[in-house]
Amino acid sequence: MNPNSDESLEAMLRTLTPQPHPMNSLDAVYACGFAAGQQSLPQRATAPMLGTTWSLRDCIRIAATVTAILGTGLSGYWMGRAGQGRERDRVAAVTDVISQVPTAPAITPAEESNQHADTRQGFSVHNNPNEHLATIPLHHEWWNALVNYWLLDDSVSSTQSPNQTSRKAILQSGPLKRESVFFVSSRDIENFVYSKPPTRDSTNTSNHAVPSLPDLSDHDRELNSSSHWTPFLYRRNTIRWDEEIQ
Amino acid sequence: MIDANQLASLWEQHADRLLLVARAWGEYSEDAVQEAFIALALQHSLPQDPLAWLVRTMRNQFLQWHRAGQRRTKRERQTALNRDWFYSADESKTQVDANEVTQCLQELTREDREVIVMHLWANMTFRQIADVTDESPSTSHRRYLRSLAQLKNKVDPISHPVQKGMSL
Numbered sequence: 268m269n270p271n272s273d274e275s276l277e278a279m280l281r282t283l284t285p286q287p288h289p290m291n292s293l294d295a296v297y298a299c300g301f302a303a304g305q306q307s308l309p310q311r312a313t314a315p316m317l318g319t320t321w322s323l324r325d326c327i328r329i330a331a332t333v334t335a336i337l338g339t340g341l342s343g344y345w346m347g348r349a350g351q352g353r354e355r356d357r358v359a360a361v362t363d364v365i366s367q368v369p370t371a372p373a374i375t376p377a378e379e380s381n382q383h384a385d386t387r388q389g390f391s392v393h394n395n396p397n398e399h400l401a402t403i404p405l406h407h408e409w410w411n412a413l414v415n416y417w418l419l420d421d422s423v424s425s426t427q428s429p430n431q432t433s434r435k436a437i438l439q440s441g442p443l444k445r446e447s448v449f450f451v452s453s454r455d456i457e458n459f460v461y462s463k464p465p466t467r468d469s470t471n472t473s474n475h476a477v478p479s480l481p482d483l484s485d486h487d488r489e490l491n492s493s494s495h496w497t498p499f500l501y502r503r504n505t506i507r508w509d510e511e512i513q
Numbered sequence: 514m515i516d517a518n519q520l521a522s523l524w525e526q527h528a529d530r531l532l533l534v535a536r537a538w539g540e541y542s543e544d545a546v547q548e549a550f551i552a553l554a555l556q557h558s559l560p561q562d563p564l565a566w567l568v569r570t571m572r573n574q575f576l577q578w579h580r581a582g583q584r585r586t587k588r589e590r591q592t593a594l595n596r597d598w599f600y601s602a603d604e605s606k607t608q609v610d611a612n613e614v615t616q617c618l619q620e621l622t623r624e625d626r627e628v629i630v631m632h633l634w635a636n637m638t639f640r641q642i643a644d645v646t647d648e649s650p651s652t653s654h655r656r657y658l659r660s661l662a663q664l665k666n667k668v669d670p671i672s673h674p675v676q677k678g679m680s681l
């Protein structure tokens with residue numbers, strides 16, 4: 268091909284394919300849907316993982332929120348690992364993020380079976396800290412509770428940044444703004460990950476403020492109940508907090 | 514409100530191209546694409562030309578960010594610039610070096626770069642481009658030809674080795 272003609276140069280340049288956007292279609296629709304306040308979301312896509320089933324949105328939530336909690340770089344994980352749009356990588360990225368959750372006292376299988384006998388529903392804790400950190404299948408009940416807890420209860424955040432917007436303020440202001448900064452202490456997730464799983468009918472499932480859970484037998488209701496969740500995952504404000512205040 | 518399936522379909526169709534166009538403008542390109550789709554999701558009905566609408570929205574977003582002085586950290590900016598703009602879906606068919614082209618594009622002015630990217634990879638007509646850039650189609654076309662001429666002097670075609678036994 269003669270590169271000296273405009274046509275041939277155009278043809279050559281067009282042999283290059285633009286890199287894909289790191290979000291896949293479903294992620295994008297979820298993100299846009301939440302931002303736009305839509306209640307009607309497409310059926311969840313499921314990703315089999317460790318004997319349970321996570322929706323892609325669960326993965327997004329987990330990656331985003333756990334990363335926010337840990338204060339590590341969301342974009343690094345998300346763009347680098349899951350950014351290729353491959354489900355396996357996405358799940359791997361989530362697992363990686365979760366594996367960094369600070370270790371907690373081990374729960375023996377016996378304790379576990381006593382504590383969680385009636386309410387496991389996909390949530391399990393192993394007695395090997397290193398192992399269980401990488402294998403926590405967060406049930407959406409738990410996840411929902413974590414999100415509500417995180418958003419609704421300001422008092423649990425032990426570390427306040429001077430620039431931090433309170434979670435209540437964020438919630439009340441509607442969709443998260445680009446420059447919203449939020450931070451959740453590692454204690455927040457520890458409280459959830461290592462305390463008893465919430466039950467649908469109990470109000471005393473733990474000694475911290477767990478909001479009452481909706482009936483999650485219908486997954487759609489769970490989706491709808493989380494409509495305040497907003498697509499901050501690509502805003503990277505979770506990692507900017509560290510960078511900007513230092 | 515725009516239907517989720519429509520949104521998904523538009524994303525599948527345009528997200529990659531929009532990302533490249535956004536990259537031609539500079540930093541926070543992934544965010545810009547997402548913002549444009551969020552804005553689209555808020556519309557009551559689909560715009561007549563969704564691609565042009567999305568590109569224009571992204572461009573306005575960039576201008577707004579620029580005016581507001583919202584700057585990301587140097588590291589993030591650099592990371593975004595260093596990210597690959599292209600990949601080779603089929604190396605045997607790729608006739609130019611992706612990194613070289615990216616570098617050459619970055620050496621163009623923003624106005625020249627955007628018209629090249631919009632036309633070549635977003636497949637936008639010069640009329641659509643003119644709608645976005647507020648120029649006339651003929652001005653966009655002239656700009657395109659001038660920019661292409663600059664690239665011509667810089668981009669070298671790849672010569673693929675011919676495998677034994679293969680006939681040309």
